[in-house]
Amino acid sequence: xSTLITGARPYGEDAADILVEDGRIAAIGASxxxxxxxxxxxxxLVALPGLVDLHTHLREPGREDAETVETGSRAAALGGxxxxxxxxxxxxxxxxxxxxxxxxxxxxEAGLVDVVPVGAVTVGLRGERLAELGAxxxxxxxxxxxxDDGHCVADPALMRRALEYVKALDGVVAQxxxxxxxxxxxxxxxxxxxxxxxxxxxPAAAEEAIIARDVLLADHVGARLHVCHVSTAGxxxxxxxxxxxGVQVTAEVTPHHLLLTDECAEGYDPxxxxxxxxxxxxxxxxxxxxLAEGVIDAxxxxxxxxxxEDKETEWAxxxxxxxxxxxxxxxxxxxxxxxGRLDWxxxxxxxxxxxxxxxxxxGRGLEAHGRPLAPGEPANLLxxxxxxxxxxxxxxxxxxxxxxxxxxxxxxxxxxxxxxRGVPTVLDGKAQK
Amino acid sequence: MARTTExxxxxxxxxxxxxxxxxxxxxxxxxxxxxxxxxxGDDGRADVVLVGIPTRGAPLARRLAARVxxxxxxxxxxxxxxxxxxxxxxxxRGVRALEETVLPEGGIDGRLVxxxxxxxxxxxxxxxxxxxxxxxxxxxxxxxxxxxxxxxxELPIRADYVGKxxxxxxxxxxxxxxxxxxGEDAVLVTGGEQ
Amino acid sequence: xxxxxxxxxxxxxADATLVLxxxxxxxxxxxxxxxxxxxxxxxxxxxxxxxxxxTRTRISFELAAKRLSADVINFSAKGSSxxxxxxxxxxxxxxxxxxxDAIVVRxxxxxxxxxxxxxxxxxxxxxxxxxxxxxxxxxxxxxxIRHRLGRLEGVRVAVVGDVLHxxxxxxxxxxxxTLGAEVTLVxxxxxxxxxxxxxxxxxxxxxxxxxxKADVVMMLRVQAERMNASYFPSARExxxxxxxxxxxxxxxxxxxxxxxxxxxxxxxEIAAEVADSVRSTIVxxxxxxxxxxxxxxxxxxxxxxxx
Ligand SMILES: [Zn+2]
Numbered sequence: 001x002s003t004l005i006t007g008a009r010p011y012g013e014d015a016a017d018i019l020v021e022d023g024r025i026a027a028i029g030a031s032x033x034x035x036x037x038x039x040x041x042x043x044x045l046v047a048l049p050g051l052v053d054l055h056t057h058l059r060e061p062g063r064e065d066a067e068t069v070e071t072g073s074r075a076a077a078l079g080g081x082x083x084x085x086x087x088x089x090x091x092x093x094x095x096x097x098x099x100x101x102x103x104x105x106x107x108x109e110a111g112l113v114d115v116v117p118v119g120a121v122t123v124g125l126r127g128e129r130l131a132e133l134g135a136x137x138x139x140x141x142x143x144x145x146x147x148d149d150g151h152c153v154a155d156p157a158l159m160r161r162a163l164e165y166v167k168a169l170d171g172v173v174a175q176x177x178x179x180x181x182x183x184x185x186x187x188x189x190x191x192x193x194x195x196x197x198x199x200x201x202x203p204a205a206a207e208e209a210i211i212a213r214d215v216l217l218a219d220h221v222g223a224r225l226h227v228c229h230v231s232t233a234g235x236x237x238x239x240x241x242x243x244x245x246g247v248q249v250t251a252e253v254t255p256h257h258l259l260l261t262d263e264c265a266e267g268y269d270p271x272x273x274x275x276x277x278x279x280x281x282x283x284x285x286x287x288x289x290x291l292a293e294g295v296i297d298a299x300x301x302x303x304x305x306x307x308x309e310d311k312e313t314e315w316a317x318x319x320x321x322x323x324x325x326x327x328x329x330x331x332x333x334x335x336x337x338x339x340g341r342l343d344w345x346x347x348x349x350x351x352x353x354x355x356x357x358x359x360x361x362x363g364r365g366l367e368a369h370g371r372p373l374a375p376g377e378p379a380n381l382l383x384x385x386x387x388x389x390x391x392x393x394x395x396x397x398x399x400x401x402x403x404x405x406x407x408x409x410x411x412x413x414x415x416x417x418x419x420x421r422g423v424p425t426v427l428d429g430k431a432q433k
Numbered sequence: 434m435a436r437t438t439e440x441x442x443x444x445x446x447x448x449x450x451x452x453x454x455x456x457x458x459x460x461x462x463x464x465x466x467x468x469x470x471x472x473x474g475d476d477g478r479a480d481v482v483l484v485g486i487p488t489r490g491a492p493l494a495r496r497l498a499a500r501v502x503x504x505x506x507x508x509x510x511x512x513x514x515x516x517x518x519x520x521x522x523x524x525x526r527g528v529r530a531l532e533e534t535v536l537p538e539g540g541i542d543g544r545l546v547x548x549x550x551x552x553x554x555x556x557x558x559x560x561x562x563x564x565x566x567x568x569x570x571x572x573x574x575x576x577x578x579x580x581x582x583x584x585x586x587e588l589p590i591r592a593d594y595v596g597k598x599x600x601x602x603x604x605x606x607x608x609x610x611x612x613x614x615x616g617e618d619a620v621l622v623t624g625g626e627q
Numbered sequence: 628x629x630x631x632x633x634x635x636x637x638x639x640x641a642d643a644t645l646v647l648x649x650x651x652x653x654x655x656x657x658x659x660x661x662x663x664x665x666x667x668x669x670x671x672x673x674x675x676x677x678x679x680x681x682t683r684t685r686i687s688f689e690l691a692a693k694r695l696s697a698d699v700i701n702f703s704a705k706g707s708s709x710x711x712x713x714x715x716x717x718x719x720x721x722x723x724x725x726x727x728d729a730i731v732v733r734x735x736x737x738x739x740x741x742x743x744x745x746x747x748x749x750x751x752x753x754x755x756x757x758x759x760x761x762x763x764x765x766x767x768x769x770x771x772i773r774h775r776l777g778r779l780e781g782v783r784v785a786v787v788g789d790v791l792h793x794x795x796x797x798x799x800x801x802x803x804x805t806l807g808a809e810v811t812l813v814x815x816x817x818x819x820x821x822x823x824x825x826x827x828x829x830x831x832x833x834x835x836x837x838x839x840k841a842d843v844v845m846m847l848r849v850q851a852e853r854m855n856a857s858y859f860p861s862a863r864e865x866x867x868x869x870x871x872x873x874x875x876x877x878x879x880x881x882x883x884x885x886x887x888x889x890x891x892x893x894x895x896e897i898a899a900e901v902a903d904s905v906r907s908t909i910v911x912x913x914x915x916x917x918x919x920x921x922x923x924x925x926x927x928x929x930x931x932x933x934x
Contacts, residue, residue: 187737190821190822191821191822192822192824192825193822194820194821194822195820195821195822195823195825195826196797196822196825196826197737197738197759198737198738198756198757198758198759198760198794198797199737199738199757199758199759200758201820201821201822203821267738267741268737268738268739268741268742269742309714312714312716313714313715313716313742314715314734314736314738314739314742315736315737315738315742316735316736316737316738316757317736515652515656517667518653518656518665518666518667518695518925519665519666519667520667521666521669523667523668523928523929528925528926528929530645530648530649530652531648531649531652531653531656532652533652533655534652534655534656564666568660568662568664568665
C-alpha cells in the first residue's frame with residue numbers, strides 16, 4: 001500500500017512530493033509518480049514530523065468521564081501528534097507493570113497515536129517509596145519516563161535514589177517541580193494579582209527551589225533529569241546555568257505558559273486554573289526566549305481534561321489543568337513561529353525530535369518517533385495549513401472535556417492530516433477513527 | 434443603573450413657553466391669595482404646613498409660604514417630603530439620589546398639610562407623598578397645590594389649588610423651570626401638537 | 628452604578644458617594660420613627676445565600692431588605708440542598724427560577740460572587756468572599772468615618788492586622804482610596820500579601836510610628852491559630868507589637884476614632900478598654916451597616932432607566 005503526498009513543503013521549505021510505502025517514507029522529491037498510489041493533495045501545506053508529547057493526562061483508568069485513551073488519542077492525532085506520553089496519575093495509579101501495560105494496550109487498540117505510558121516514581125504517587133520502576137521498564141509498555149506528576153517528589157533523599165536508580169533503565173525522572181510546603185492552598189501565581197484577587201499565591205520560588213535542588217542532585221549522581229512544565233523566568237535561568245555546567249537536564253514548557261498570563265484569573269473562571277499557574281508577562285517572555293535558545297528543550301501539552309462539574313465551580317474548588325493537545329501546534333505557531341523566534345525546523349525540533357529523544361522513542365525501528373522527514377524513516381508526519389486561522393470552539397473539540405483556555409480565541413494553523421506509520425489518522429482535518 | 438432626570442424625555446422638538454417668568458410670579462401670588470382665603474381663620478392667619486415634593490415642589494412651597502406671609506402678615510410653616518422610596522414605578526424610572534425630608538419643629542400631627550408640587554400629571558407622585566406623610570405623622574387634613582395641572586390622571590386625585598390648567602397630549606412633555614433650581618422661571622411644553 | 632456589587636472597584640467615586648448619601652438620607656428619613664419600614668422594594672425578592680456562618684452580616688442584610696419591604700429568603704448552606712453537594716451553579720439556577728431579584732452571597736471561596744453573577748440575571752451583592760472582598764463592610768466603614776469626622780478626603784486611616792487574609796482590608800483600601808482617604812497598612816510582614824506594593828496604600832511594620840498621625844485606626848481580626856503557621860510567634864508577641872491597648876490609644880490625636888469590623892478578639896488585637904471607649908465606633912458600625920445595605924439594595928434594585 002502506498003500513498004503519494006503531493007506538493008507539501010517539508011519543514012516549510014521547497015515543495016516536494018512525499019511517497020509513503022509500508023509505513024516508511026520511501027522517497028521525497030519533485031514530481032514523483034506512482035501508479036495506483038492514494039494521492040493526497042498537500043499543495044501549500046507544511047509537512048512536519050509527527051509531534052511527540054511528553055506530558056498528557058488521558059485519565060483512563062479512573063476518570064473515563066473526563067477523557068479516555070481513545071478520545072485523548074483522537075485529540076492528539078487531530079493536533080498532529082503521533083506519540084503521547086500518558087501520565088501516571090490515573091486511578092489506579094500507573095505504578096505497576098499491570099497498569100502501564102493496560103494503558104499501552106488501550107492505546108494500541110485505539111490506534112490513533114502511540115500511547116507511551118509514564119510510570120509513577122513512587123507507590124501511589126505518595127512520595128514515600130519507589131515503585132517497581134524496573135518492572136515497568138521491562139513490561140510491554142517499555143516505560144522510560146517516570147514521573148509523579150501532579151505531585152512533586154519532594155523528599156530530596158528519595159529524589160536522589162530515583163535519579164540514580166533509573167540510570168540502569170536508561171530512564172529519566174520527570175519532576176513536577178513544586179515545593180509543597182510553599183504551595184499549601186495555592187490557587188494562582190503569587191504576585192500583584194493574587195494579592196488583589198484574594199487567592200492564595202503559588203510563589204515562583206516553590207518551583208525554582210526544586211529545580212535548583214534537582215539539577216544539583218542530577219549532577220552529583222550523574223543521572224538524567226527532566227523538568228516538567230517550566231513556568232518561571234527564574235527556572236529558565238537555573239536551567240541555563242545547569243546546562244552550561246553539563247548537567248544532564250532537559251525541560252519542557254506548555255503551550256499555555258507560552259501564551260497566557262495570570263491576567264486570565266481576573267473574573268475567576270477556573271478554566272484558567274492550572275498547576276503550575278499562569279505567570280506574568282516577564283515569565284512568558286523568558287519562556288519563549290528559553291525555548292528559542294534551547295534551554296527549554298520541548299513543548300509538552302500537560303493536556304489535562306476535566307469534567308464540567310470540576311470546572312464550573314468556585315475557583316478554589318475547581319481542579320487545576322487545561323486542554324492542550326488540539327491547539328498546541330497553533331499556539332507554538334502563534335508564539336514562536338509568527339514572532340520569528342523559531343523556524344519550522346525549530347518547531348519540529350522542540351515538538352518532535354527532542355521530546356522523542358528525551359522519551360527514548362527515537363530508535364531505529366519502525367516504531368520510532370521524532371525521526372526526520374527523510375527516506376527510510378517511519379512515515380510519522382503531519383500536514384499543516386499555516387495560513388488558516390480559526391476561533392477555538394470547545395464544543396468542536398475531540399476531547400471528552402471542554403476546559404480549553406483558548407475558547408473564543410483566534411489561533412493560526414490548522415492540522416489537515418496526520419500519518420502514523422503511513423496510515424492517515426487524520427485527513428481533511430477529520431479523525432479517521 | 435442609570436441616573437435619569439425626571440424631566441428629560443428626550444424630545445428634540447423645540448420647547449414653547451406657556452408661562453413666562455412674570456406669569457409664574459403672578460400665578461404663585463394668586464395661589465397664595467386662594468390659600469389664605471380658604472384656610473385662614475378669623476384673624477387672617479393660615480394655620481397650614483406647606484410641604485414641597487422635591488425637586489421643584491420644595492422651592493415652590495417656600496415661595497408660596499413667603500407670599501402667604503407677605504399677604505397675611507403671619508409666617509407659615511414649610512417642609513419637604515422626599516417620595517423616592519415610596520414610588521411604585523422604580524423599575525421604570527431608574528434610581529435617583531434621595532433628597533431631604535424636613536418637617537417643621539412640631540411635626541404634622543393634627544395640622545393641615547398642603548402638599549406642593551410643580552406639575553400634576555398621573556397623580557402617582559401625590560399618592561407616594563401621601564404614603565410618605567402617613568409614615569411621618571397624622572395630619573388633620575391634606576390638601577394639594579400645583580403650579581400646573583396637565584391632566585391625564587391615573588388615580589382619583591385632584592388639586593385644591595391650581596396655578597394653571599394646561600391641556601396636553603400624553604406625547605407632550607411639560608417642564609417647569611424655577612430660578613432656585615434652573616436659574617430662571619418658566620413653564621415649557623415640548624413635543625406633540627399644541 | 629453597575630448591576631452587581633462584587634468588589635469595591637465596582638464603585639467609582641460618584642457611585643460610592645451616592646451610596647453614602649443615600650444611606651444618610653435613609654437614616655434621616657427613618658430617624659425617630661416607630662415603624663422603620665419603607666415600601667420601596669415591595670414585590671421584590673432578595674435571597675440571602677450564605678455558605679459561611681455569619682449571623683451578623685446576614686441579619687444586617689435581612690433587616691435592610693425587610694425595611695425596604697422586599698421579600699427575603701434565607702438560603703443558608705446548612706440544612707439545604709447546598710450541603711448535599713449541589714453546585715453553586717445549580718443553586719444559582721434554582722434561585723433564578725424562583726425569580727429572585729437580588730442574591731446576597733457570602734462564600735468561603737474568593738470570587739464565588741463573580742461566578743454567580745455569570746449565571747443569574749438579577750443583581751449579586753458580595754457579602755464577603757474568601758479572602759477577597761467585603762464591599763458593603765467598606766461602605767459602612769466609610770459611612771461611619773464620614774459621619775464621625777465629617778469628611779473622607781484626606782482622612783488618614785491606619786488598617787492594622789491580618790491584611791493577608793482580610794477581605795475587609797482589601798475592600799477598604801480600594802474604597803477609601805476611591806473616596807480620597809489615605810490608607811496605611813500596618814502589620815507584620817508575614818501578614819501582608821506579596822504584591823501589596825501595588826495597592827494604593829502605604830505600608831508600615833511599626834504601629835507606634837503610625838498611630839500619632841492617624842485619624843482612624845481600623846483594627847482587623849487576627850485569628851490566634853495563625854501562629855500555628857508561623858505568621859507570628861505567639862499571641863502575646865502579636866498583641867504586644869500590633870495590639871491596640873489603652874497605652875497606645877493615648878498616642879492618638881484628640882478626634883481620632885477606633886474601628887473594628889467585628890467580631891473582636893478582645894485582648895488579642897484590641898483591649899477591652901479600647902473597644903468600649905468613646906473613640907470606638909464599633910456599635911455604631913453595626914447600625915450603619917443596615918442603612919448602607921438599604922442604600923445598596925435600593926440603588927441596585929431600584930431599576931434601570933429604559934428597562
Ligand atoms: Zn505537573
